[in-house]
Amino acid sequence: TAGITQAPTSQILAAGRSMTLRCTQDMRHNAMYWYRQDLGLGLRLIHYSNTAGTTGKGEVPDGYSVSRANTDDFPLTLASAVPSQTSVYFCASSPNLSPNNEQFFGPGTRLTVL
């Protein structure tokens, strides 16, 4: 079972360019999340989706957009990248009734905006 996959693994992007980070899960989890991890700040929630067709804003949503057309995919788009969006991005998912309330994370995408 693949679990959660993210693509690309890493990317260098010029400021002002757009980019979509891809996330796919094969666990049929209803909820999916995007986090960014920055040194000294931990993991911060960007956007989330409780189920296909719905999305919500997290703690740091500005500059990012998401869509949830189906259960498996949850892409994150940067419309016009800025250097402050340099970070490691993690996608996660969780089932509706997780016994531990846990989320399952992908391997991350390291993005550098120059």
Add this chain to the structure above:
Amino acid sequence: DQQVKQNSPSLSVQEGRISILNCDYTNSMFDYFLWYKKYPAEGPTFLISISSIKDKNEDGRFTVFLNKSAKHLSLHIVPSQPGDSAVYFCAASRGWNTDKLIFGTGTRLQVFP
């Protein structure tokens, strides 16, 4: 405003000894807490959790303690092993089965021989 705080960015422990990682929170509405472990170039993985109706939860070498009055939780690893070397994040939520996990900043644990 950091609602979940891990004030020690790093910890170094000898193999076989106890590792104690601490986490403090400010929101008294949090009632479910989790610890995640993260190796370099990998995503975080779930380690152990505790709800506010308990003050201790144990799973093998890992034990989490919760002190609600102090708004403090800790993760104990006994005995520590070199494979435990990783970054540990604590996380908190309001209610079980919620989409909002608030993470701490992480503590890097190094277990040396």
